[in-house]
Amino acid sequence: MQKIQMVDLKRQYNRIKPAVDAAIQQVIDSTAFINGPDVQAFAQELAEYLGVKHVIPCANGTDALQITLMALGLQPGDEVITPSFTYIATVEVVALLRLKPVFVDVDPDTYTMNLDSLKKAITPKTKAIIPVHLYGQCAPMEELLAIGKEYNIPIIEDNAQAIGGTYTFSNGQTVKTGSMATAGCTSFFPSKNLGCYGDGGAMFTNDDALADKMKMIANHGQKVRYYHEMVGCNSRLDTIQAAILRIKLCELDAYCAARIAVADYYDKAFANHANIVTPYRAPYSKHVFHQYTLQLKNVDRDAVVSALAERGIPSMIYYPVPCHKQNMFNGIDLGNLSLPVTDFLNPCVISLPIHTEFTEEELSFIATNFIEVIENLRTK
Ligand SMILES: *Cc1c(COP(=O)(O)O)cnc(C)c1O
Numbered sequence: 560m561q562k563i564q565m566v567d568l569k570r571q572y573n574r575i576k577p578a579v580d581a582a583i584q585q586v587i588d589s590t591a592f593i594n595g596p597d598v599q600a601f602a603q604e605l606a607e608y609l610g611v612k613h614v615i616p617c618a619n620g621t622d623a624l625q626i627t628l629m630a631l632g633l634q635p636g637d638e639v640i641t642p643s644f645t646y647i648a649t650v651e652v653v654a655l656l657r658l659k660p661v662f663v664d665v666d667p668d669t670y671t672m673n674l675d676s677l678k679k680a681i682t683p684k685t686k687a688i689i690p691v692h693l694y695g696q697c698a699p700m701e702e703l704l705a706i707g708k709e710y711n712i713p714i715i716e717d718n719a720q721a722i723g724g725t726y727t728f729s730n731g732q733t734v735k736t737g738s739m740a741t742a743g744c745t746s747f748f749p750s751k752n753l754g755c756y757g758d759g760g761a762m763f764t765n766d767d768a769l770a771d772k773m774k775m776i777a778n779h780g781q782k783v784r785y786y787h788e789m790v791g792c793n794s795r796l797d798t799i800q801a802a803i804l805r806i807k808l809c810e811l812d813a814y815c816a817a818r819i820a821v822a823d824y825y826d827k828a829f830a831n832h833a834n835i836v837t838p839y840r841a842p843y844s845k846h847v848f849h850q851y852t853l854q855l856k857n858v859d860r861d862a863v864v865s866a867l868a869e870r871g872i873p874s875m876i877y878y879p880v881p882c883h884k885q886n887m888f889n890g891i892d893l894g895n896l897s898l899p900v901t902d903f904l905n906p907c908v909i910s911l912p913i914h915t916e917f918t919e920e921e922l923s924f925i926a927t928n929f930i931e932v933i934e935n936l937r938t939k
Pocket of ligand 1: 619620621622645646648649691717719720745746747748758759760
């Protein structure tokens, strides 16, 4: 058996190696390293896949969020509501733009934005809401979109962990995650469900004017070369990365299916275990398991991580400190925060290896050892 990895990008590459190698070579031969034809082609193909009008590629997922907030014209002091139980990028861009992060709680079973917590946090200064489709599961978008409409607040989907997933509205209509709100943002970081071989990101929107502005901001605030209408930044997806992504986009549904199969395997192996709470799958969401994150009960999590490592099984804590407790916010008034679910989940979640290349033998090894480790260490 091969060494168990959290994410096995090598084996995944080996299955598409001839196509990827040829695509990279072709970009090099063309020397169209920046804004080569693959960038536009990929943007179009992704727009078709997602069912959105515009895909605007950029340098990474963090930039996608930042440029979207800039394109929406948010001004210093405007409030942006995000969950605290997320990757820091969602929130960091808010602070970077001198906007005010307003943290809300998540749902105890879906780990996505809690609607009651959100409603309580809305003020006349709220200028954007960023739900995060955490671990690959879509936030309750129908309700979120209704709230956005009621208060006239744009909604930005942080889709970095859920690309390929879907959401089903109560009328039965099923759409891709990232395609529903004012804008969607994603990352092509190598370990993401649709990852390139370096950094990359994209924004999605159906709004023509917003798309125009996003493009301008990502390109030094210019539409016509050397005529700069506004302060922007330099945020591009490399042609080589776009060429790789075109190949991997064709595999995305298969990659998601492979991840779901791993989650199914783990769910079955851990079903009804007294010390394990397996991930909940909301009926409205096709969870694409960027992470397989479960809760431990009555077991010392650090001891579990070490014991697994001794048996050759990596595990990760996503994320060890919730955003609202990060030192970067020392000295910033975050208001009177009460995030009981975030505070409860934070010390008990653990993520097991999940990727597109597992064999049944490897999964069985992980599951058997995980259960053994927990049973050796449990206090109740
Ligand atoms: C990965 C990620 C990002 C940022 O993506 P980068 O490409 O690393 O900048 C943003 N939000 C979430 C939820 C992520 O998981």
